[in-house]
Amino acid sequence: MIYRLLALNIDGTLLQTNGRLHKATKEAIEYVQQKGIYVTLVTSRSFPTAKKVAKALKIKSPLITYQGALVASSDDKTVYTKRINEHITYDAIRFLEAFPCQIRLVHEKFALANKFKHQQNLLGKTVLSTGDSMFFSQQFVPSLTEHLHDQPVSPLKIEVYFEEEHDLEDAVTALEGMFVEIDAIRVNKLRLDIVPCGASKLTGLAHLGDLLGFDLKEMVYIGDSFDDIPLIEAAGLGVSMGNAPYEVKKASDWVTRPENELGVAYMVKEHFRKQQPIEFLRKMKIIKK
The missing domain is CATH 3.40.50.1000 (HAD superfamily/HAD-like)
Structure with a gap:
């Protein structure tokens, strides 16, 4: 070949x-x-x-x-x-905030994350290793749901960093049943990337x-x-x-x-x-x- x-x-x-x-x-x-x-x-x-x-x-x-x-x-x-619709983003984030996890919305011009003290600091390590902060601003807010209610976002993807593997599995099962507009991609045992359906x-x-x-x-x-x-x-x-x-x-x-x-x-x-x-x-x- x-x-x-x-x-x-x-x-x-x-x-x-x-x-x-x-x-x-x-x-x-x-x-x-x-x-x-x-x-x-x-x-x-x-x-x-x-x-x-x-x-x-x-x-x-x-x-x-x-x-x-x-x-x-x-x-x-x-x-x-391809982007995730603003309304789908809001509903998915509202669901995910029920889990002990760090959530990061990634837009090409900025990133938005919730204030969550992850035991392994996976988000910090990811941002540090990718150097994203060198290219666009990253903001941390107490509640993503409240922030998105006032300032809707249509991100390219959503990164979710879980504390426990079983929480990731439960979240994937629920998301697949709730939304046809997004796909949940397992990056590793504790990280989930949510992207527009088909991406x-x-x-x-x-x-x-x-x-x-x-x-x-x-x-x-x-x-x-x-x-x-x-x-x-x-x-x-x-x-x-x-x-x-x-x-x-x-x-x-x-x-x-x-x-x-x-x-x-x-x-x-x-x-x-x-x-x-x-x-x-x-x-x-x-x-x-």
Whole structure:
């Protein structure tokens, strides 16, 4: 199989646990781009933070961000976007505030969260690692429901950080029964991302594929989280990181090394060295487009 596009998750995949890109990873991405392979990022992160990583890797393709709710090019041109309706946002938040959890509404221009002291400070760690606060303001309010009553918001996604795994499971079951306008995506055992119905990393990648004229089977996807499983299963070659949970590894065709052992660089060099450059394949009329 000839692969035309390489798609990568950011956290736990491209970045090491210290939040940095290793030189070997940058070199591997440059190597595959020189072969004429498109490279893109698929992430739950905001577009500005994904754009920063893309710049470091010299990626010019559109990026799939906010769990697929926004696909945009490096020059900030929106390719595809979906939002959660203001009324649905209000009703979903009113339901979620009954749980002991931290809730964060993410808009492309700001983030809004409730004041909740999470034992593991997962929201703080997320904001710190993604650097969102560098690109837009983040406000904490005592009650999101009261705030939204006066100032409605139509976010790209809602992040929910639970204290207990069973609360997350209960919330997912209830949300799926209450709303057809939104989808609940499990990121890990304590974090839930709520997005507009039909928005996901997979639909975002499929939309980009349609734009470029590539089928999902012509793509390689590398990820490490539960929300990466649909992409790993749908891609022509689905790869999981060595640091990924068992369920993610089980869904993959290939398990590479962990993030701190340069798993992306190893996989890319090991696989794509066997594939001839796209331009050569065109000249040999092995591929037409």
